[in-house]
Amino acid sequence: MEITKITVQKKRKDRFNIFVDGAYAFPVSEAVLIKLGLNKGMQLTPERMEEIESENSAYLAYTTAVDYLSYGLRSEKEVRTKLREQEIPEAYIEPALQRLRDQKYIDDLIYGESYTRTMMTINRKGPRVIAQELKQKGLDEPTIMTALDQYPENVQLENALALAEKTLRKQSRVSSREGGQKTRLYLQQKGFDKEIIQQVFEEVETEKSTEDELDALRVQGDKAWIRYARKAEGRALIQKVRASLYQKGFANELINTYIEEKELNDE
Known part of the structure; x- marks a missing residue:
């Protein structure tokens, strides 16, 4: 087998197309072309072809990863996944x-610390x-625990308070009670x-003023009244509305005030 032509690719000037015995055979990077001294007229043995394929795959694995990392820090798992998606042979990924790793382009601890600071700040x-999330990105438990040192308790409290x-x-x-419950659940879901x-x-004030609590009760009461009025009336309707408002955390005294208002308005 003989290399009969070498041409530069149109879209990538750092890659070349190799023609063997007059037909297109395979692409190579400029680095591989120079390293192996490929040139027109060179005779290619099966061993030489294997060497070219090996050098090319190794170079492609590395440059693909570097290009992926150029857009931002990545975990080792993310880089490995990217190379597999690009169908890089497993033998060249590790x-x-x-x-x-040796060049410090990937370092799960540095990645984890940066990720922690970003998520706690933004x-x-x-x-x-x-x-x-760090576990999903492939970081092990000790690395995660060390990375979380970037998130001191005072900042956690500051963030949780703001939320x-x-x-x-x-x-x-x-109601104040339901508002407090929803807020507590939200903070749990956010990971505190x-x-x-x-x-x-x-530290936060969860109790509304009596006037604000009554305003909220009227909103919920009117909704319940309309909903239950489709199937009930009179005392049965009042009991259903009363039970609904009680379950939503409103005090009996305010519920009684609302019911009295409704009865007066209906007269």
Whole structure:
């Protein structure tokens, strides 16, 4: 077999097309072309072809990973997944990853610390959620625990407080108790521990004024009244509405006030 022509690819000037015995055979990178001294007229033995394929695959694995990393930090698992998606042979993935480790292009601890700082600053996620996400990205438990050191307790409390206050402001149409429950559940879903959540509720004001609580009750009461009035009336209707409002966390005294208002308006 003889290399009869070498041409530069139109879209990538760093890659070349190799023609053997007058027909297109395979592409190679410029680095491989130079390293192996490929040139027109060279005779290719099966062993030489195998060497070219090996060098080309190794180079492709490495450059594909570097290109992927150029867009931002990645975990080792993410890089490995990317190479597999690009159908890089498994035999060339681990050597490429080791080279990247040696060059500090991939480092799961550095990645985990950066990810933790980003999530706590931009998204205000709690540590449990961040830990779950880092685990999904392939980080082991010791690395995750070390990375979470970037998230001190005072910052956790600050973030949780900000989220709680924002959530409570959106609860104007529900009872104080329900608003507090929804806020607590939201903080749990964001990944904050019970101890932080407890500190938050010791600092935030969850109780509405009587006037605001009654306004919220009227909103929920009117909804329940319309819903139950389709199937009940009189005392049965009142009992259903009363039970619904009680389940939503409103006090009996305010429920009685609302019922009295409705009865007066209906007269």
